[in-house]
Amino acid sequence: MRYRSQSVAYWYFAVAMVLFGLQLVFGLLSAAKYLGPDPLLYILPFDVTKVIHTNLLIVWVLTGFMGATYWMVPDESRTELYSVKLAYLQLVLWTLMGVTAVVGYLFRYGTGNKLLEQPLPHKIVIVICMLLFLFNIGMTIWKSKRFTTTEGVLVLGLGLAAVLYLPALLEYENYTVAIFYRWWTIHLWVEGVWEMIQGGFLAYLLIRLSGADREVMEKWLYVIVGLVFIAGILGTAHHYYWVGVPAYWLPIGGIFSALEPVALVGMAIYAYSAMRRSGMSHPNTLALHWTLGSAVFTLFGAGLLGLAHTFPDVNKWTHGTLITAMHGHAAFYGAYAMITLAMISFAMPSMTPGRSEQGSSIGYWSFWLQLGGMFGMTLSFATAGIGQVYLERILGMGYLDAQLKIQVHFVMLVVTGSIFAIGVGLFIYDFFRYAPRFEVDDGQTAGPRPATKPVVTAAHA
Amino acid sequence: MNKRQARLFAIGSTVIATLAFLGLTIDSHRQFPKLTNAQNITPAVTHGKDVWHKYNCINCHTLFGEGAYYAPDLTKIAQHRGAEYLKAYMKDPSKFYDEQRHRRLMPKQDLTDVEIADLVSFLDWVSKVDNQGWPPRPILVTGAGVGPMGVLQAAAGSAPPPGAPPAGADKSPIALGEVVFREAMPACAACHSLLPGAQMAGPSLAGVATRAQETVGSADYTGDAKDAAAYLRESIVQPSAHMITGAMYSASGVSFMPATYGKDLTPDKIDHLVAYLMTFK
Ligand code: HEM
Ligand code: HEM
Numbered sequence: 001m002r003y004r005s006q007s008v009a010y011w012y013f014a015v016a017m018v019l020f021g022l023q024l025v026f027g028l029l030s031a032a033k034y035l036g037p038d039p040l041l042y043i044l045p046f047d048v049t050k051v052i053h054t055n056l057l058i059v060w061v062l063t064g065f066m067g068a069t070y071w072m073v074p075d076e077s078r079t080e081l082y083s084v085k086l087a088y089l090q091l092v093l094w095t096l097m098g099v100t101a102v103v104g105y106l107f108r109y110g111t112g113n114k115l116l117e118q119p120l121p122h123k124i125v126i127v128i129c130m131l132l133f134l135f136n137i138g139m140t141i142w143k144s145k146r147f148t149t150t151e152g153v154l155v156l157g158l159g160l161a162a163v164l165y166l167p168a169l170l171e172y173e174n175y176t177v178a179i180f181y182r183w184w185t186i187h188l189w190v191e192g193v194w195e196m197i198q199g200g201f202l203a204y205l206l207i208r209l210s211g212a213d214r215e216v217m218e219k220w221l222y223v224i225v226g227l228v229f230i231a232g233i234l235g236t237a238h239h240y241y242w243v244g245v246p247a248y249w250l251p252i253g254g255i256f257s258a259l260e261p262v263a264l265v266g267m268a269i270y271a272y273s274a275m276r277r278s279g280m281s282h283p284n285t286l287a288l289h290w291t292l293g294s295a296v297f298t299l300f301g302a303g304l305l306g307l308a309h310t311f312p313d314v315n316k317w318t319h320g321t322l323i324t325a326m327h328g329h330a331a332f333y334g335a336y337a338m339i340t341l342a343m344i345s346f347a348m349p350s351m352t353p354g355r356s357e358q359g360s361s362i363g364y365w366s367f368w369l370q371l372g373g374m375f376g377m378t379l380s381f382a383t384a385g386i387g388q389v390y391l392e393r394i395l396g397m398g399y400l401d402a403q404l405k406i407q408v409h410f411v412m413l414v415v416t417g418s419i420f421a422i423g424v425g426l427f428i429y430d431f432f433r434y435a436p437r438f439e440v441d442d443g444q445t446a447g448p449r450p451a452t453k454p455v456v457t458a459a460h461a
Numbered sequence: 462m463n464k465r466q467a468r469l470f471a472i473g474s475t476v477i478a479t480l481a482f483l484g485l486t487i488d489s490h491r492q493f494p495k496l497t498n499a500q501n502i503t504p505a506v507t508h509g510k511d512v513w514h515k516y517n518c519i520n521c522h523t524l525f526g527e528g529a530y531y532a533p534d535l536t537k538i539a540q541h542r543g544a545e546y547l548k549a550y551m552k553d554p555s556k557f558y559d560e561q562r563h564r565r566l567m568p569k570q571d572l573t574d575v576e577i578a579d580l581v582s583f584l585d586w587v588s589k590v591d592n593q594g595w596p597p598r599p600i601l602v603t604g605a606g607v608g609p610m611g612v613l614q615a616a617a618g619s620a621p622p623p624g625a626p627p628a629g630a631d632k633s634p635i636a637l638g639e640v641v642f643r644e645a646m647p648a649c650a651a652c653h654s655l656l657p658g659a660q661m662a663g664p665s666l667a668g669v670a671t672r673a674q675e676t677v678g679s680a681d682y683t684g685d686a687k688d689a690a691a692y693l694r695e696s697i698v699q700p701s702a703h704m705i706t707g708a709m710y711s712a713s714g715v716s717f718m719p720a721t722y723g724k725d726l727t728p729d730k731i732d733h734l735v736a737y738l739m740t741f742k
């Protein structure tokens with residue numbers, strides 16, 4: 001840790017860890033309900049466990065993003081944060097928002113609109129938190145007068161994410177119009193501005209972990225961002241196929257969303273070749289696993305499995321089946337969970353002394369168990385989904401009868417989900433195992449390398 | 462390419478894509494009213510939409526294929542089930558399905574009558590939105606489908622599991638009728654679809670209750686029934702009493718439909734079947 005105020009990141013990460021653990025409890029509960037019968041039918045029915053599962057996901061990932069940004073911006077701009085107090089105030093407000101939202105969902109207090117279930121007061125608090133956050137980050141950069149492309153991409157991504165949340169605050173009389181704008185938030189987040197955020201973290205990590213040249217890395221970062229938006233913006237149309245909008249969205253969706261994986265291939269090559277060409281220049285190989293893992297798993301979960309059902313002629317059979325859940329899990333995990341875990345793994349050794357720089361063996365167990373578990377979950381959803389599409393959509397078997405025939409895949413889901421959860425449990429344990437101690441290190445011990453000009457401090461050995 | 466050019470590429474492609482997207486958005490707004498029959502969004506439909514949101518329906522079901530995958534898609538449900546069926550179902554789903562058999566059951570939602578009626582109006586509006594003809598084949602809630610899994614398998618597969626409560630005692634007659642429709646020998650569903658215009662060996666029964674009403678009242682009706690329900694009963698028991706013309710369905714005054722239901726089905730079952738068909742208004 002090179003700046004004292006970076007320590008706020010620890011508390012954001014800690015909150016993210018707890019919420020991540022809770023998310024899985026509700027995921028496993030939901031999966032168990034597929035097997036049924038459900039003894040909790042009138043206490044905690046599926047709709048409640050599922051809404052909590054997905055909302056905790058969004059909240060913990062955003063908490064992680066914010067923490068990671070508070071970690072990264074001082075490093076990039078070489079300064080203390082503008083206001084530590086504001087950062088804590090924001091965390092408290094944000095956490096209260098998250099916790100009360102979850103408690104509310106237990107009583108079905110929510111908007112009942114997929115992934116945007118937050119009640120209006122909560123949505124307003126979310127916006128306030130985002131404004132506090134962006135203000136704090138903006139002022140930090142402004143006052144430092146030092147602004148790198150990497151953090152620029154990150155901060156612009158975060159700012160646009162806040163802007164794209166605004167349509168979710170409105171009410172729409174026409175259900176089709178509501179769907180139309182729901183995707184401005186959801187799709188343009190995960191296949192647009194969040195990819196900028198991921199790209200920003202990825203570039204930061206690669207620059208710090210490898211000896212890659214910043215100029216080259218930032219040039220390619222721009223190229224990736226360009227590729228994301230060429231395809232991703234018009235690619236929104238892959239959610240407009242069967243919802244009551246004009247038919248021209250069909251070919252547009254097919255063409256542009258099929259181009260989306262290009263940026264993801266780019267990202268994977270970017271990460272791989274940075275490491276290939278420049279080699280490791282930092283001891284934290286665990287963070288490297290998470291970093292490369294994120295680039296590769298995104299390509300698999302979002303690129304390959306997204307492409308698998310993105311053409312209208314395929315999507316008309318798979319739309320609204322477990323095939324979507326297959327892709328949703330692998331994509332979200334690879335792109336946004338793994339990049340957050342990468343930032344956490346990178347930052348932790350300098351905030352919790354006693355931890356090994358390379359990562360502990362528990363850390364590696366956690367990595368491989370999560371990866372294996374998530375791969376297994378993806379396969380379970382995929383096989384269940386293929387069965388569902390064939391029986392229900394093609395043969396015309398009734399929904400309930402088709403679900404009975406794919407029970408075995410749900411058993412598989414619970415088993416692989418449990419393996420995954422063990423991996424996450426180990427990560428959380430490893431996180432809290434060492435007490436935090438925030439000591440500013442001036443580059444004597446191993447820590448993040450200074451950025452381009454080795455003027456400020458001497459690089460570690 | 463240098464860094465400046467790369468930046469230009471990023472900004473330029475974003476701006477172009479955004480402009481194209483906004484242009485198409487404006488054009489879509491021009492077309493929404495027609496595609497979604499916006500003139501039919503009555504206060505009841507809007508209230509029904511609010512009910513849909515209030516009870517978090519979307520976190521089990523899908524509508525237009527969006528939502529959760531724990532319960533069936535409801536985009537076209539209002540065309541598969543009559544309003545009366547849906548109302549009875551929403552009062553108490555456990556009267557229609559057996560959690561022991563399907564391992565899932567929709568929890569009872571304690572909806573008011575107004576909420577239920579408006580929800581049905583909303584679902585009816587949804588089912589009529591022009592959505593590129595999706596789904597390509599009807600998505601059904603239950604039934605064994607056609608093809609290799611065959612209709613006959615439906616009957617075989619439907620024996621209640623050991624330990625299941627005796628069928629029927631607490632079920633609504635409409636729900637029981639739906640089972641008879643699928644499981645009578647031979648199954649009604651083998652020849653009759655419930656989708657408008659989908660003629661199989663027998664005519665589609667979509668809207669059959671309304672048609673029965675019209676037929677009974679018409680001058681050239683040849684049977685003995687006095688009201689729609691009696692007419693449906695007659696059609697089940699004595700298919701040839703009055704026939705809707707069409708060489709596809711009858712010859713020399715004798716319907717192709719089996720005349721065996723009168724003796725094979727118990728009077729109870731026939732009552733249930735009539736109650737079920739009467740929901741297709
Ligand atoms: C990191 C990137 C991505 C994430 C996190 C992600 C996540 C998701 C999620 C959660 C859904 C379900 C949304 C809902 O129904 O509410 C979804 C749907 C979908 N995604 Fe992605 N996705 C990503 C990238 C992609 C890419 C690159 C493609 C195409 C090449 C793609 C194609 C699709 C399609 C076609 C659907 C609609 C499925 C349906 O018919 O219901 N996704 N995605
Ligand atoms: C123990 C591990 C997990 C289990 C057993 C699990 C199970 C489930 C289940 C049963 C659903 C509901 C699907 C439906 O609507 O029918 C779901 C939804 C979802 N989960 Fe998980 N989950 C787990 C972990 C995760 C993780 C780690 C992520 C992301 C990083 C995630 C992201 C999602 C998303 C995005 C959805 C909504 C998908 C859609 O609607 O298409 N889950 N999960």
Ligand SMILES: [Fe+2]
Nearest residue numbers: 187191236238
């Ligand atoms: Fe998308």
